[in-house]
Amino acid sequence: MTFTYNANIPSAPDDPADDQPVMKTNAAAINNFVNVDHVGFNKSTCGQHTQVTYNTFLTFPPPAVLGTVSRSYTQQGDVSSDPQLYFYNLNNSFLLNCVKAFGVFDTVNAGSATLSNSYNCNSITTTLAGTSSTFVIAFPTGAVSGTNFIVILTPQYAVPIPGTIVTQISYATAANQISIKTGGAGRSIISQVNFVVIQA
Numbered sequence: 001m002t003f004t005y006n007a008n009i010p011s012a013p014d015d016p017a018d019d020q021p022v023m024k025t026n027a028a029a030i031n032n033f034v035n036v037d038h039v040g041f042n043k044s045t046c047g048q049h050t051q052v053t054y055n056t057f058l059t060f061p062p063p064a065v066l067g068t069v070s071r072s073y074t075q076q077g078d079v080s081s082d083p084q085l086y087f088y089n090l091n092n093s094f095l096l097n098c099v100k101a102f103g104v105f106d107t108v109n110a111g112s113a114t115l116s117n118s119y120n121c122n123s124i125t126t127t128l129a130g131t132s133s134t135f136v137i138a139f140p141t142g143a144v145s146g147t148n149f150i151v152i153l154t155p156q157y158a159v160p161i162p163g164t165i166v167t168q169i170s171y172a173t174a175a176n177q178i179s180i181k182t183g184g185a186g187r188s189i190i191s192q193v194n195f196v197v198i199q200a
Contacts, residue, residue: 100143102118104117107193137178
């Protein structure tokens with residue numbers, strides 16, 4: 001978007017009546033400018049942000065900050081060329097949006113696992129094969145780039161059954177999905193799996 005603004009109006013030698021049309025254009029431009037990503041005039045929350053829009057990458061490292069000063073900025077990601085959001089303070093620069101998806105699912109009723117407390121997860125499907133279960137979790141398009149992402153798994157174990165083998169758990173990545181496999185004689189020992197998907 002663009003705003004028409006004449007910085008030379010009003011002009012001291014001019015008759016105010018002559019400058020009035022341009023002054024009205026300037027006033028409208030100021031009003032419209034304030035409304036971009038902010039609450040506009042004549043409201044109790046005037047000037048507060050409604051969102052923050054970044055239109056370019058900041059060259060790394062960003063300009064130094066001191067004391068309590070901090071800034072946020074975007075930079076090209078390591079895996080994709082899409083913008084990634086960073087926070088920068090006196091200590092260092094921190095990637096804010098590296099968590100791309102997360103969730104929890106129960107494995108007790110492996111034939112119909114259900115996702116809970118999840119983010120960026122479209123669905124979960126289950127395949128049973130002997131003492132193994134495979135859970136495929138699908139992400140929305142664009143949640144991750146390619147297959148080079150990190151998956152952190154945290155299995156929750158039920159009360160161990162004497163003589164059983166602790167269940168193995170592993171994962172594999174594919175485009176817009178992960179496959180989490182639990183297997184071994186003690187499959188029923190894992191009652192729940194928490195997962196987090198990370199990508200820079």
